[in-house]
Amino acid sequence: MRFRLTLAHLGAPFAGWQRQPNAPTVQATLEEALAKLAGIPVATVAAGRTDAGVHARGQVVHLDLDRPLPAAALVHGLNHHLPASVRILAAAPATDGFHARYSATAREYRYRIVRARVVDPFRAPFAWQLDGSLALDAIRSATALLVGRHDFAAFALAGGAHRTSVRTLLHAAWEEDDDELALRLVGDGFLRGMVRGLVGTLIEVGQGRREPASIAALLAGEARAAAGPTAPAHGLCLERVCYPAALGGPEWEAGARPDRRSGALC
Numbered sequence: 001m002r003f004r005l006t007l008a009h010l011g012a013p014f015a016g017w018q019r020q021p022n023a024p025t026v027q028a029t030l031e032e033a034l035a036k037l038a039g040i041p042v043a044t045v046a047a048g049r050t051d052a053g054v055h056a057r058g059q060v061v062h063l064d065l066d067r068p069l070p071a072a073a074l075v076h077g078l079n080h081h082l083p084a085s086v087r088i089l090a091a092a093p094a095t096d097g098f099h100a101r102y103s104a105t106a107r108e109y110r111y112r113i114v115r116a117r118v119v120d121p122f123r124a125p126f127a128w129q130l131d132g133s134l135a136l137d138a139i140r141s142a143t144a145l146l147v148g149r150h151d152f153a154a155f156a157l158a159g160g161a162h163r164t165s166v167r168t169l170l171h172a173a174w175e176e177d178d179d180e181l182a183l184r185l186v187g188d189g190f191l192r193g194m195v196r197g198l199v200g201t202l203i204e205v206g207q208g209r210r211e212p213a214s215i216a217a218l219l220a221g222e223a224r225a226a227a228g229p230t231a232p233a234h235g236l237c238l239e240r241v242c243y244p245a246a247l248g249g250p251e252w253e254a255g256a257r258p259d260r261r262s263g264a265l266c
Contacts, residue, residue: 002064002094003074010085011055011234012125018049026050026086030061033081037074038065047100047241048107051157051193053233055126058089058108058240062100068093098247106170106186106242111199112235113181127180128199128235134181134206139174142205142212143183146172146198151221155201157193157230165191165221184239193230201228 007030015023019031027044034042047060069077074091082088097103112127119129146169153165171186183202185195201218204210210228218227 001066001068002062002098003069003071004092004094004098004100005061005063005074005078005088006090007059007061007086007088008057009055009059009087010125011050011053011236013083013085015052016050016054017046017056017059026056026059029082029086030078033078034063036081037077040066045100047104048190048238049192050238051196051233054236054238055234056238059238060100060104060241060243062094062098095247098243100241103243103247104241105244106188107190108184108186108239108242109190109195110185110237110239111183111195111231112237113183113199113203114179115181116179123180125234126237128232130203132207134203135208136174136176136181136206138208138212139202139206142202142215143172143174145212145215145219146185150219152191152194152198152219154218154222154224154227155194155197156191156224157197158224167191167194195236196231196233197224197227199231199235203231204228 009026013024014026014029017026019025019027027046030044031042034044042063042065044061044063050056050059071091071093075088078088078091114123114127114129115131115134116129117131119127149166149168151166156165167187167189169185169187171184173184175182175184183195183199185198201210201215205212205215
């Protein structure tokens, strides 16, 4: 029987989602908890393979069990065996044909920046600290060029398992709240390091080191060296994953927010 989990995890304790032989990962930690609960090895598949240090607030995972379990038992049983850095927020039987990765229609990431000389310890682990002024109008002009279907090779780290570097961004916009900036990106898929490469490049625009219009050339498949630096991992969070209504959630809609209490997918 296939189940769908919605989970959250901190990025700092892990070398990313995907299991690795000599490093702690979210997948290995979750599968160890599942083995304790089910009494047998259980494999998991996630909607997105977050990199080392990247957080997730709405990761979606599927797994197959040979017997049905109440959703509440799956949530509380797994959380009992998991460290505090990983929490199962919701569980439910998956609809026929559901696949956490391949059924997803969109994924939302958010990158947070704090413009301050001193950042309190309750925000510092989740935002990139930048002390200095930024030209927000220039950043927004450059960001608007990202929406649509483009070749994002210039922003991706080496080593990804992608067959093509072409992706579609459905939404790209900055939100400002006092000293905090947050870039919200929604797309059909993301390359390894792509969001962080985009952020690093857009910050160069805001610092006057790159013209906003230069982004257009980078979206034509330029080499990684042509774009800006990779922003730190701890500012990035996978916020949610969207699926078709027939598979458990509505398509992505601008402005929609997930219901954290119910574990809704969009």
